[in-house]
Amino acid sequence: MQTRRLCPAIGTEIVGVDLSNPVSDETFEQIRKVWHESNGLVVIRDQKLTEEQQIAFSRKFGKLHTLQGHTVTKYLHPDHPEIYRVSNKVVDGKPQGRKGAGTYWHSDQSYEATPAHASVLYAKEIPPVGGDTIFASTQRAYEALSDTFKAFLLPLKAVHSFANASGGGFRNEVVTKEQLDAAPPSVHPIIRKHAETGKFGVFVNPGFTAYIDGLDPAESRAVLGYLFELVTKPDYQYRHRWSPNDMVIWDNRCTLHYAVMDYDGKGDRLMHRCTVIGETPLPASV
Numbered sequence: 001m002q003t004r005r006l007c008p009a010i011g012t013e014i015v016g017v018d019l020s021n022p023v024s025d026e027t028f029e030q031i032r033k034v035w036h037e038s039n040g041l042v043v044i045r046d047q048k049l050t051e052e053q054q055i056a057f058s059r060k061f062g063k064l065h066t067l068q069g070h071t072v073t074k075y076l077h078p079d080h081p082e083i084y085r086v087s088n089k090v091v092d093g094k095p096q097g098r099k100g101a102g103t104y105w106h107s108d109q110s111y112e113a114t115p116a117h118a119s120v121l122y123a124k125e126i127p128p129v130g131g132d133t134i135f136a137s138t139q140r141a142y143e144a145l146s147d148t149f150k151a152f153l154l155p156l157k158a159v160h161s162f163a164n165a166s167g168g169g170f171r172n173e174v175v176t177k178e179q180l181d182a183a184p185p186s187v188h189p190i191i192r193k194h195a196e197t198g199k200f201g202v203f204v205n206p207g208f209t210a211y212i213d214g215l216d217p218a219e220s221r222a223v224l225g226y227l228f229e230l231v232t233k234p235d236y237q238y239r240h241r242w243s244p245n246d247m248v249i250w251d252n253r254c255t256l257h258y259a260v261m262d263y264d265g266k267g268d269r270l271m272h273r274c275t276v277i278g279e280t281p282l283p284a285s286v
């Protein structure tokens, strides 16, 4: 296994692994180590994988989310509910996946009590140009804060809401009252301690973070506005230009991502995502 750092802030490419074979525990631990050392982003290209092989590899990270009761349930793979399909393709009038999914900065399912841990995204079809995904390190953002501001943020919690989707995450979707009721907002520490590495990151995102608990609304807007600017700063980013058969694995506990929607009408994009259920976010004090 060889590695190539993609950006100083985040991301490593791994070559010399074939995920279509059962991945040994030893190889998996090596991948996970690189993932943590790269602030939660690994790229593995040229993988020819069946749905079963993607699921088997993803399960090594933990239990998979099947997004039941969610507004995107209809985009799950018909034979493999562990796979959520993101696509602009329509075949015989039937969407092949959620169009425009994640076209705003977010961390997967941060509005849940136990937000996603790893997301494992596999490129099935990619347009000739465009359709990149941008990733940002929230740990690098944390490191940039002054000690005084870190101390101010340390005890604070923010409310994350599915209904918020301020970036338009549920645009063009009919969201029923039952779906909203099934996804009540969650409150999470703003400074999150990573459960495996112990590193601290800024756990807010423009897509789902609605307000800071206990602050006046104007104060909350001002502080979140600054934090959103910080966590989406180009200095902490890597932009992935996809090729078919790329596998990208990100850690939602310490990264944000943004799917760039610049290709519609110019080509088809079809992605298969497995999402691993995470733990209750840890505050920095633990």
Ligand code: SIN
Pocket (backbone or CB within 6 Å): 086, 101, 102, 103, 119, 121, 132, 133, 257, 258, 259, 260, 271, 273
């Ligand atoms: C997502 O999981 O938010 C979608 C990412 C992408 O399609 O690039």
